Amino acid sequence: MSKPSLLSLRRQLLLWLLLPQLVLWAGGGLLTYRTALSYAEKAIDQSLMQSVRALARQVKPIGSGLLIDFPRAAQDVLAQDPGDPVSYLVTSPPGQFLLGNPRLPAPPDAPTRFGEPMLYRATLDRQPLRIVAMDVSYGEDSAPQTLRVQVGKGTAAQQQIARELVADLLVPLLAIGVLLSLLVYGGIRRGLAPLKRLTGQLENRSINALSPIGMTQAPSEVHALVQAVNGLLGEVERSVVQEKRFINDAAHQLRTPLAGLISQVELAQRETHDPVLGARLAKVLTGAERSAHLVHQLLTLARNETQARREPLDLAELARDVAREWTPRAMAAGVDLGYEGVEHLPLEGDALQLREALANLIDNALRYTPRGSSVTLEVTARGSGAELAVEDNGPGLTDEEMAHVFQRFWRASELPGGCGLGLAIVREIARRHGGDAVVERATPHGLRVVLQLG
Structure with a gap:
């Protein structure tokens, strides 16, 4: 007998209990990662804005010119992380190179106000950057000029921090999830144990073992199922008893007259000398013997339809x-x-x-x-x-x-x-x-x- 293709009750419970847990775990990991990126980005943004202001203070206007006071020590501070250095660019007017990395991308739009940093994202050498730009006004009122200071930093560090934070959070949550899954599986197995016992009782029964099923320690839902099954078993038992009684009664009622008929036909065969009549009696005897054999077989069949x-x-x-x-x-x-x-x-x-x-x-x-x-x-x-x-x-x-x-x-x-x-x-x-x-x-x-x- 082939197994049904539908999922078992246990598998359905496991699916509907553990699948949401897995979805929540994955969703929580994604949300944590995005939150960690957001906070790391805020930290980088604050650091970049401090750097751009500090760099802008190192460029000092003198008359109609500029004095760039940017010692080597300050440059080393900006490049203190060789794996993810801080890039900077000073242009005046905006676009005319003065100092730094001339390849640093310009902002998509000019800053709206002087002295207010503007944050934006860009790409340099296929690496994502977080850049802050700030325009500074200098010069005399009759000949105002604009200085643009840009400071950028790669996002590799913030992504690494976010990944580490997610790993630190999700690994313990995964361990808790595995433990919870084992507890859920054990709870489902224990909860379905009465159904398994009920299945075992039904599998070990035959058509002649139709006594009611007893389930004392089981949930109320299983009790209702057992009562329904017991009602069905009672109906089947009554039907089987009536069928066997009918076969037995019919066979017993037929055996005596058939035995008498066979005896009478045999006596008639011995007493007659008419060949035509003898042939007819032989056919009657054959039919009677076959009917008696059929009755015997029906009785045998009725008896054998019981447990050996x-x-x-x-x-x-x-x-x-x-x-x-x-x-x-x-x-x-x-x-x-x-x-x-x-x-x-x-x-x-x-x-x-x-x-x-x-x-x-x-x-x-x-x-x-x-x-x-x-x-x-x-x-x-x-x-x-x-x-x-x-x-x-x-x-x-x-x-x-x-x-x-x-x-x-x-x-x-x-x-x-x-x-x-x-x-x-x-x-x-x-x-x-x-x-x-x-x-x-x-x-x-x-x-x-x-x-x-x-």
């Missing part, structure tokens, strides 16, 4: 006993009936049901195998179970016929006596013993029916 009573027995000894019981019938039919296999094979099973299965198989073999043939019972060990087989060297069956042999009331031959229930009963008995029945071709010809017993 497992008791210790010797399967090999049981098979030999059944072979001995059927030897007179085999001799009368001109068939050699024998036994092959192990001497002893202990097994737990229902002796009455196994005898009935063997009787049906031998009866079929003797009925449909011509005179001079042979029928063999065989018992072999198979793992922890056993195989019980009946093989004949008769005409056998076609592939199409072999596909239908276990169907109820299906017959491969119109010979009198059969009713099409024998092999169906055999398979039912095999399944009651935890196995199955299969039909195979015998070598070189014939049929082999195997009961695989668990």
Whole structure:
């Protein structure tokens, strides 16, 4: 039986409980990273604005000219981080190089007011920069001039700080998330344990074990489910009891008149000397015997549709006993009936049901195998179970016929006596013993029916 493609309840609970947690963890990491970048950017911006003001103070107007007081020590301070140095540029008027790195990008728009820094982003050598620009007015009132001071710094440092901050925050959160996931999984497993116990109780039941299910320590939702299942089991039990009662009553009511009819027909055959009447009586006797056989098979089927009573027995000894019981019938039919296999094979099973299965198989073999043939019972060990087989060297069956042999009331031959229930009963008995029945071709010809017993 193939498993359903839908997710189990446990997997759905895990999905809906852990997936939001994962989404929140990832969202929290992204938000933390952006927040850390924002704060690191603010720190860099403040540092750049202090630097641009300090650099602007080092450029002093003298008359209509400029005095640049920018000693080497101040330059070293700006370039104190070789991996991420501070770039600067002084131009006057804006765009005419005076000092610094002439490749530093100009601001997209001119600062709106003198002495007020303007922050913007740019790229230099494919590296992102954070730059602050400030215009300073100098010169005489009659000839005003503008000085532009720019200071830029790469964002690699702030990104590194943000990554470290995110790692420092998310690694402990990840550990907490894993622990929480384990607790969630354990809680779900514990919460679904009553359903698992209920499933186990239902799986181990048969059609004849329909007593109510007891679930004392379980949530109220499971109690409601158990009550519903118990109600269904009660309905099924009543239906099964009524069906078995009807089959038993009908079969018992038919056995007595059929036995009487067979006796009367046999007496009439012995007393009549009319060949025409004798032929008609023979047909009546055949029909009565077939009806009696059908009633017997229906009774057997009704009895076998119960759980097999497992008791210790010797399967090999049981098979030999059944072979001995059927030897007179085999001799009368001109068939050699024998036994092959192990001497002893202990097994737990229902002796009455196994005898009935063997009787049906031998009866079929003797009925449909011509005179001079042979029928063999065989018992072999198979793992922890056993195989019980009946093989004949008769005409056998076609592939199409072999596909239908276990169907109820299906017959491969119109010979009198059969009713099409024998092999169906055999398979039912095999399944009651935890196995199955299969039909195979015998070598070189014939049929082999195997009961695989668990």
